[in-house]
Amino acid sequence: xxxxxxxxxxxxxxxxxxxxxxxxxxxxxxxxxxxxxxxxxxxxxxxxxxxxxxxxxxxxxxxxxxxxxxxxxxxxxxxxxxxxxxxxxxxxxxxxxxxxxxxxxxxxxxxxxxxxxxxxxxxxxxxxxxxxxxxxxxxxxxxxxxxxxxxxxxxxxxxxxxxxxx
Amino acid sequence: xxxxxxxxxxxxxxxxxxxxxxxxxxxxxxxxxxxxxxxxxxxxxxxxxxxxxxxxxxxxxxxxxxxxxxxxxxxxxxxxxxxxxxxxxxxxxxxxxxxxxxxxxxxxxxxxxxxxxxxxxxxxxxxxxxxxxxxxxxxxxxxxxxxxxxxxxxxxxxxxxxxxxxxxxxxxxxxxxxxxxxxxxxxxxxxxxxxxxxxxxxxxxxxxxxxxxxxxxxxxxxxxxxxxxxxxxxxxxxxxxxxxxxxxxxxxxxxxxxxxxxxxxxxxxxxxxxxxxxxxxxxxxxxxxxxxxxxxxxxxxxxxxxxxxxxxxxxxxxxxxxxxxxxxxxxxxxxxxxxxxxxxxxxxxxxxxxxxxxxxxxxxxxxxxxxxxxxxxxxxxxxxxxxxxxxxxxxxxxxxxxxxxxxxxxxxxxxxxx
Ligand code: SF4
Numbered sequence: 409x410x411x412x413x414x415x416x417x418x419x420x421x422x423x424x425x426x427x428x429x430x431x432x433x434x435x436x437x438x439x440x441x442x443x444x445x446x447x448x449x450x451x452x453x454x455x456x457x458x459x460x461x462x463x464x465x466x467x468x469x470x471x472x473x474x475x476x477x478x479x480x481x482x483x484x485x486x487x488x489x490x491x492x493x494x495x496x497x498x499x500x501x502x503x504x505x506x507x508x509x510x511x512x513x514x515x516x517x518x519x520x521x522x523x524x525x526x527x528x529x530x531x532x533x534x535x536x537x538x539x540x541x542x543x544x545x546x547x548x549x550x551x552x553x554x555x556x557x558x559x560x561x562x563x564x565x566x567x568x569x570x571x572x573x574x
Numbered sequence: 575x576x577x578x579x580x581x582x583x584x585x586x587x588x589x590x591x592x593x594x595x596x597x598x599x600x601x602x603x604x605x606x607x608x609x610x611x612x613x614x615x616x617x618x619x620x621x622x623x624x625x626x627x628x629x630x631x632x633x634x635x636x637x638x639x640x641x642x643x644x645x646x647x648x649x650x651x652x653x654x655x656x657x658x659x660x661x662x663x664x665x666x667x668x669x670x671x672x673x674x675x676x677x678x679x680x681x682x683x684x685x686x687x688x689x690x691x692x693x694x695x696x697x698x699x700x701x702x703x704x705x706x707x708x709x710x711x712x713x714x715x716x717x718x719x720x721x722x723x724x725x726x727x728x729x730x731x732x733x734x735x736x737x738x739x740x741x742x743x744x745x746x747x748x749x750x751x752x753x754x755x756x757x758x759x760x761x762x763x764x765x766x767x768x769x770x771x772x773x774x775x776x777x778x779x780x781x782x783x784x785x786x787x788x789x790x791x792x793x794x795x796x797x798x799x800x801x802x803x804x805x806x807x808x809x810x811x812x813x814x815x816x817x818x819x820x821x822x823x824x825x826x827x828x829x830x831x832x833x834x835x836x837x838x839x840x841x842x843x844x845x846x847x848x849x850x851x852x853x854x855x856x857x858x859x860x861x862x863x864x865x866x867x868x869x870x871x872x873x874x875x876x877x878x879x880x881x882x883x884x885x886x887x888x889x890x891x892x893x894x895x896x897x898x899x900x901x902x903x904x905x906x907x908x909x910x911x912x913x914x915x916x917x918x919x920x921x922x923x924x925x926x927x928x929x930x931x932x933x934x935x936x937x938x939x940x941x942x943x944x945x946x947x948x949x950x951x952x953x954x955x956x957x958x959x960x961x962x963x964x965x966x967x968x969x970x971x972x973x974x975x976x977x978x979x980x981x982x983x984x985x986x987x988x989x990x991x992x
Pocket of ligand 1: 636931
């Protein structure tokens, strides 16, 4: 969990949860069904392009809009390992951490310098993201609280062990 | 300290809190809507067997209500069973209305409370002096398990609204105007407090709209200091004011940011398709032909909204080739609108009524849009595909503008119709 490596997919500002996972599919409850519509509202070809290990790179306010946890479930189930953005909407951010999806906020991220298809390495511990074209961006590493949840693979496994201890 | 900080401090057993601090607060009321079967799944996945405080939990079936598909119906069935098994009595079943409005009417929500729902527009309830915010399924499941949840204390932005609005200008116009100025990411992780002479002079129906759409700026919560208007509303819902604690903000409190908005000369505002913060005055879009009008939702389906729409459409008829769909935000509103004759007036004008609930707001059913459809909606979101096809166009506007546009079959300034 200290390093995440993968292929980059670029998106713009204000990618809302309706674009990540359209409301008309909210009745679905199984991860593999949910994965079939990943990012469909932003790029209809994404579900066929995405491969396990993908890293989504976006602009400001990623995940704004509705509180649907489907938005995180769809990304995880489709194999997305991390989302990197200049900023995140708060409910999406909480949902992602809770389900163990790595979300990295890099306010200085310059989308004009990176391209779809680049490879990238995210160094979680030291707060550095390096792209295959040589571009590097730094970020503030996670707080203890968040790191504990991410390392447990999400809040569900964390609580499961807590409940057992009781 | 700010009233909201005092509220959060009390809920987490502290005397002081400051922005950025993480606190674990006792939740007074938590609500799950019918999109969130995942709450129950997460609850069991975490090893849950018993809900900590069943009397503080509500379930509301509003987004798919009545269920349009077998899957949606089955999700609701599983939720009913869960409520039965866990001793959760507050189940607002099909047709009761939209969660935020139902909780506001329940008499259970008031000043000083911590209210958490599985829905981003929970900020609506901040209009009652409540700390109210939305979370996802797993966070809500943690509340089911423990009765508590962690929060980061937000910095607070003050938006002072000043002046008297002209006729047929509504709270929706104000909040669209503010959104257009401050933009979608203005308040991420922050709280917004609305103050000023405009806020004092408007009723709860309109105050809810301001707080509701604050989340469109990313706000974690919104807040309006409780006053006589709040207490009168709470009284009407049958709640005892003494059950609530009203916190007040210290005189020396410093806001993170402050904005002043003069509403005196505001014209009807419209958010252009695709983005809630791309806002202009009606003058710039008047005359664009439309195919659907939607008056409803937790933003624009309250009694005052239906009243204004019926006043505008009285004696007129919805234009040919336009569907005008009206969905009261709750059954109580529907009944009151019936009693006062608004329903009759709107039906005579050619409007269509649908069961209280979310309806087409999230593109689920009861009026979804086809490619090429142009809709004027009183709802809060117009992202691509929100109400159906990604190739449909959604203009967000006030109920007055929506009704006037329905009558004319094109985007219309309501002030010109009368
Ligand atoms: S009416 Fe629309 S915005 Fe309100 S809770 Fe329902 S889907 Fe969400």
